[in-house]
Amino acid sequence: MNQPIIFTILSATYILIGVFIIVRLLLNGMRPTKTLAWMLAIFTIPVGGILLYLMLGRNRRKNKLFKLKRTPKVNAYIQRALQHYVPISKQEHKEHQKLISLITQNSYFAPSSGNQLTLLKNGEPTFSAIFEALKKAKHFIHLEYYIFEEGELTKELFQLFSEKVKSGVQIRIIYDGIGSRSLSKKYIKKLNEIGVETSRFLPIRFGKLLNSINYRNHRKIIVVDDEIAFTGGINVSDKYVKGDPNLGVWHDTHLQIQGPVVHSLQTIFAMDWFLITEDEDILDTAYFAPDQKTGEATVQIVHSGPDSDFSAARQLFFSMINEAKDYVYITNPYIIPGESILESLKVASLSGVDVRLLLSKKSDNPIVKWCVRSYFEDLLQAGVKIYLFPEGFVHSKTIVADDTVSSIGTTNLDIRSFEQNYEVNAVVYEDSFSIALKNDFLQDCNHSIELKYDTFVKRPWHHKIKEGVAKIFSPVL
Template sequence: MTAMQFIERFWQDIAAWALLIDIIVTGLTLVWVLHLKRETMSAIAWSLTVILVPFLGAFLFFLFGYQWVARPLRRKQQRRRLFRQICAWSSEASVPVPRRWQMLARLAEHAEGFPVTAGNAVEFYHEGKPLYAALLEAIGAARHHVHIEFFIFRSDACGEQFIEALSAAARRGVIVRFLYDSIGAHDLSRRLLRHVRRAGGRHAPFLPVLNPLYRLRVNLRNHRKIVVVDGRVAFTGGFNIGQEYLGLDRRYGFWRDTHMRLEGPVVAGLQRLFLEDWHFATGEAVKGEEYYPKWSEPQGEVLAQVVASGPDGEYKAIRETYFAAIVQARRRVWLASPYFVPDSGLRDALCLAARSGVDVRFLTLFRPDKWLPFLAARFYWSDLLDAGGKIYQYIPGMLHSKYLLVDGQWASVGTANFDNRSLFLNFEVNCQFFDTAVTQKLEEQFLSDLAQAVRVDREVFAQRPWMSRIFENGARLFSPVL
């Protein structure tokens, strides 16, 4: 009997069993959705998807909706606590910050966060070429260890250059640990990884997607970019490793981003964060005073604090500091991000600030690299424009910077975009600065970028074609995972 004949003979039985299985799968998935999703709109959206799209809806929730309670993330929480006990990292109290910003410092430190540190120096990079030169110089000067973690790491000429630098460091006796996201760096060649390993370095993927223990968790990614050299110099921000970040990819054109080089006690926070991720990925608990050197004198005058968040905890420190900073604004809120898909609370905070007379400006990209989040963002632009906010689109190329500036006195810079994916799903890291000089430097760059941007006219935007509105409405339905 052929397959077709079997189906023709037993199609009624097959249909009945399929219906029964679908009812069972749908019922169990709905219970799962209601148990996990605390936000009402997210619960409704997933419930409708599961009900209206048989089998596929349940699979999509399994793939994209099951976020925080996955076993590997619970295990990461447990390992994080164990790791901190093993390493006995300094838990000194935060240094005083201006009274107005004390709440932001407490929010960032809440739930095993990092303290505010004094005596730091920071240098910003807005283009790939000078940043890559600084990174390679730091790796070349390493004496004890190089810790490097990126979301995207290409196998192109840039990737090969960094692999050679890491391998050279390993050959001269430097401890090299290289961590990469298994989705973001999916095209990282085994040849380059072997080159690092044969030189004596170590490498590991974060949440390998094909590992059955991780249940195809494609939705939970490590979006952090951290480089720590000898525990004394650290880099973090928006740049990854690849030709496009030098402006050499025609799809993106000129690449505008924000990265930073840090020296001082704040480096210990980024060091600890990297080693926590490394511990989770490899099981190796790295400890020793050489990873947390003492500073005999200040490296600068900047008050800085590491702010980290991820799906391994319910408390989202970056999101909370963003919200509190916007609510506290009295004069201006300047935001740069390629993606703008915030939750309702952050949208309300921005609109409230704009309605109360605060100068709210949002700088984003003009030519999208990803259409779905771009269309979803346009759906929410109307709310901000109607409230009196200003939206600008950067013309020269790809705007990839991620920072929030408030009243010329406070800044948060790092890897987190202003969207649900960064604030709820990804592992991210920012640094917040309680420093007027640092904030003013970023404001100067922001104004320079505005001079090369086009402002979105509220009336013109309101008259956009109905077809565009339909696509925007459709795209915003995916907001929980964008």
């Protein structure tokens, strides 16, 4: 067969595939601008356009590629989990009933009162609290981390795990296939040899590369005996204690939870473990400890991922920003908000709400840095106050509004967290806790550099070019 005929066949095949993809785009109801962008990519970038679409463009919420297998045992487990709450009346936190209903619809977890919370700032206090809780474990320890990085912390954990397994404690660890890619097979083998069960979330394999490379488990969860749990922004990495050669000390926020809402985090871990291992032992309801009221805080857990019907993480931020009447303060390292969150921030500020954003002056990724800054001019023009923390790297993911509601979790204010990652946040309906988080935010702002619109708009033209180029990559950052 001569070359012109081969070229014609390949071209026709490519066009047919392209047309098929465009039909799928139209059927999935994607935004017109996004549909047009993918049409241009497919027909102007030979081969690469289709590969990019297969990796980044498919609507996971429509396709349900990672849909949890809802066996009778899974359904029974979830129903049992939903019974473990100390219910609140409609008169409690009535100003947030819409937010409560939204989260319950999206994540099926109702809020629960009776919880005791400890706000943990930065690595040393957090790991001190974590190790103290792990040492007290009597039945099981469940850990789930995006980054599980070898160093002094993992050496200490290995020693502790070795002792706990000998005393009859069952230990399971989920680590992400990309976030924990530096974790050696040698370390995993050592864990397995002492009796720790490990499971890697979506490991990168050639045959499943297009389906898995862009969809990561970004959650950070520890559950000990279903009595105490931790979640927030801090990964298992020495940079939270020793610092980073380029960025300095990583500043972050974590949350220790005791009380009935720990069941929600245990359920999320169990569902993730079952999703990747299909091991039904994790669904044993013996992992639920008896309900015990340990405090007065009302907490609700939000989980979000590419397999959920809606982006619960995006809708959480959107709702909290829109409901704010006096102020909304957000700390986040990666503010790449997308159209809806960007508009909600501007509308809130223009309506008289005190909207403030805190993030690092430094960045761990130059493309991300310029992409984040590409949104600053619009936000500053609308009256949003932006503060750049100059010391180390701020990795916290918090939002607090009106002294009544706050959230600490793993979700970045970016498209990746909203659409492509598995995330988890704890929403707290408690005045004293929100005020403490607000005061912590304001203290950090006092040590930060506030950007001014009149000055920022005069930045060098080459900065604007970098911002414009970087913004093109916002859907995948």
